[in-house]
Amino acid sequence: MDTVRIRLLGPVTAYRDTVEMPLGPSRQRAVLGYLALHRGQPVPLGAITRAVWGDDAPVSGEHLVRTYVARLRRALEPGTPPRARTNVIASVPGGYRLDVPPERVDASHFRHLLGAARSRQAAGSPHDAFHLLTRALELWQDPTLADLGGLLASPRHLTALRRDWVDAGLRHIEVGLRLGQASAVLPVGERLAAVEPLQETVQARYLEALTRSGQRAAAVHHFLDVRARLRAELGVEPGPELRRLYAALLHAGDEPQPPAGAPATVAVVEPDPRHRWCGPGPPIGPLIGREDDLSRCATLLVAHRHVTVVGPAGCGKSATGLTVAERVAGAFPDGVATVDAAEARDCGEVLRLLAETLELPPDADPLHAVGQQRVLLVLNDVEHLGARAGEMVDYALRRCRGAAMLVTSRRRLGLTHEAVFRLAPLALPDLDAPETLADNPAVRLFAHRAGLIRPGFRLTPADTVTVARICHGLDGLPLAVELAAACLYTDSLDGVLRRVDHPLDELRPHRRGHPRHHRSLSAALHRSLAMVPPVDLACLARLGVGDRSFSLQEAVTHCAGLVSPDRLPAVLDRLAEESLLAVRPGPDGPRYRMLRTVALAAVAARGSGPGEGHQEFHGIAGNQP
Structure with missing residues (x-):
């Protein structure tokens, strides 16, 4: 008989030598997958039916399983006479058995290698164990078993196999670190951490692998991500092991890494909760x-x-x-x-x-x-x-x-x-995608603050659109969004939206406990403009009228009469340094963008409105730096 190999640790497939064999529709593939999970064991017909359909098996379920088995036999043994096609899927009383050697089913081969690695590790042979674990883990194409999990009716059929994969990964990292192979175990650690994001033992081993391989900044970033996820999804803080590793990581500084062969332990210090x-x-x-x-x-x-x-x-x-x-x-x-x-x-x-x-x-x-x-x-x-x-x-x-x-x-x-570290405003809501508005961070910030001002506040779909327009008009600036939400104490949501037309004058809610320049949008922006040279401010105001996204050449046109073209790039650089312009390099030269709120403040500071001409600015041309 030709060599038949079956893969479960990725897409469910079967090969004869190097040629992939067609396995038919999903239910038929599910039958083969379930038999392969129990390779060499008799599997009752009823168990197969429940694995494929769960509690919703049709009356004809067992008949369909027999049909699927017949088709699978034809696909797996095409050159064998129909009644002799029992070399791969054998009939047993009341069911079937997959008769394939363990090394020809990747899941069985994985378990064999894992068992051997456990024995070698227990016997004090870490090099042998590491080699066996590496081979075992290389068999896995998809640790989530998404294909097989989608074919079977219940994920419980895969629980033990997934648990063995996690055990193999943790052992691989533990033994690898003991052997000084920190960089070699990182790919496995990264996979484990991605598949088991809330399992703290997994995250601790990956954190240790990052640290021992010299990736200190990445380790800190990973810990902070894990902590945020634990807080958001489980409402808990990281456990003692993660906290100890993080403290050791922060205190480690530039200390040298342990030599190869040193135990895979890290001297740890609990953060002092009384730190000043x-x-x-x-x-x-x-x-x-x-x-x-x-x-x-x-x-x-x-x-x-x-x-x-x-x-x-x-x-x-x-x-x-x-x-x-x-x-x-x-x-x-x-x-x-x-x-x-x-x-x-x-x-x-x-x-x-x-x-x-x-x-x-x-x-x-x-x-x-x-x-x-x-x-x-x-x-x-x-x-x-x-x-x-x-x-x-x-x-x-x-x-x-x-x-x-x-x-x-x-x-x-x-x-x-x-x-x-450049901090930008919150992402603007996409007004053309209403289904995404409720998840926008600026909208969520407004709703949170509104709930403090007006307990019980809830966003309806119509309200969400209004709030999105408010946030959009305020450039996603957290200070402006918070001020707008505070106006709900005396105004309606539609009234707040109208205030956004003139945010410098009308977003002035009663606000204590903040520095003076954080009590109104006008005060914050006035502080930003107070030290800008007159010619720079004049250019900013001129550029704030009309389209607030422009190229250098467009800026030259807008600022004609204020500053010469050869000096304008320096003016724009100074405005960008003051965070009054955002600049993005491009193949055709830099492109600049100004926030609406900044434009309103600049125009107001120059005493020029959108409808006025350029004569207002001609008198300050002599003030060029």
């Missing part, structure tokens, strides 16, 4: 729509001593920075100190505020007090301090060698050691 936090804390309540940003920024902060979060006014830089600080606080045993520098007149006042935060005497040097401690310093809203802010941060990091710095600002500081 001085200064303003993170916002109360969820930071909606920012989970990916939080994870990426936290990863960046672990990998670098200095991160600056930049973005337009009202995009949530301070809230994001403080939440990131909370997430990585366990990495800083000497605490976290936060300073709101928005009202500081100079860098000296920022340092005095830091001293006050650290509860030092008024004339104390806070940087001397920090010394070599492992502290995270968070400075919020430093853009108004100009170049001095960068000099202060550079000086602080040079004096405080154990400290890290997280800064929020509309512009980057321009330091050589600075890692920049």
Whole structure:
């Protein structure tokens, strides 16, 4: 008889030598799959029927199974006389048996290799066990068994096989790490983590593999993703093992990896729940729509001593920075100190505020007090301090060698050691896809805030469209969306939508507990424009009239008479540095985009409306830098 091989650990297929054989319709393939799961064992006809149809088996179910078996025999043994086609699927009293050697059914071969690997591991032969486990896992094309699972009526038929795959993967990682093969086990760890996202043992082994292979930033990012998923789907925090591994990862720094052959254990330290936090804390309540940003920024902060979060006014830089600080606080045993520098007149006042935060005497040097401690310093809203802010941060990091710095600002500081994290507004809702609106982060933020202002608030389908239009008109800026939702205290949803026509004047709800520039959209944007040179502001206002997406050549046309074409790129670069323009490189040169709210503020600041001509701007052409 020709060699027949059957595969279950991916698409259900059968081969004679190297030629794939047609297995027929799905029910027929299900019969073969179920018999192959029980290779060499007699399987009653009723058990096959239940496996294929579950409790909904038709009256003719057993007759259909016999028909499927006859067709499978014809496909598997085409050169054998009809009555002699029992070499692959044999008849037994009341049922059938698949008579194929174990090495010719991948699931059986996998279990044989796994059993041998367990024995070699128990006997103290890790190299043999690792080789056997590698061969066993290579048989799996699809760990989810999606094809076979879709053919059978119940997933319970695959539970044991899936459990064996997880066991093989965990053993592969454990033995591989013991042998110093961290990089070799990463693909298996990644597959395990993707298929079993809520199994903490799996996630812990993958985290350990990432760490031992030197991918520290990726390990931090993965832990944060796992923690967010556990919170969102199960409402729980990571267990002790994951927390210990994360703490060890954060404290590991640049320590060398264990030598090959060292035990696959990591010295772990539980995060101290009493770690000191001085200064303003993170916002109360969820930071909606920012989970990916939080994870990426936290990863960046672990990998670098200095991160600056930049973005337009009202995009949530301070809230994001403080939440990131909370997430990585366990990495800083000497605490976290936060300073709101928005009202500081100079860098000296920022340092005095830091001293006050650290509860030092008024004339104390806070940087001397920090010394070599492992502290995270968070400075919020430093853009108004100009170049001095960068000099202060550079000086602080040079004096405080154990400290890290997280800064929020509309512009980057321009330091050589600075890692920049760009924070954009929330994604805009797609008004042409109403079925997606309720899941849009800006819409969800509005609904959450509205529920606080008006308990019991629920979005109807019609309301969802209105809220989406509100969020769209406010550029998805979290500050603007929150202000709009707060207006529901005295206004209707349609009334709030009308306010969006004039957001600078009409989004001014009563708001306490926030810095002055966060109490209205007008205040936030005015702060952004206050230090912009007059000619730059004039160009911004001119570009804000009409289409707010433009190329360099289109900008030259719009700004004619304000600045010469050869100087305009420098003006646009400065506006982009201030997060007043977004720029995207392209094959035909850069393309710029301005937020609607920024355009309204720029036009208002210049005292020019959309219907006015260009004469308003001619008088300031002489102020070009």
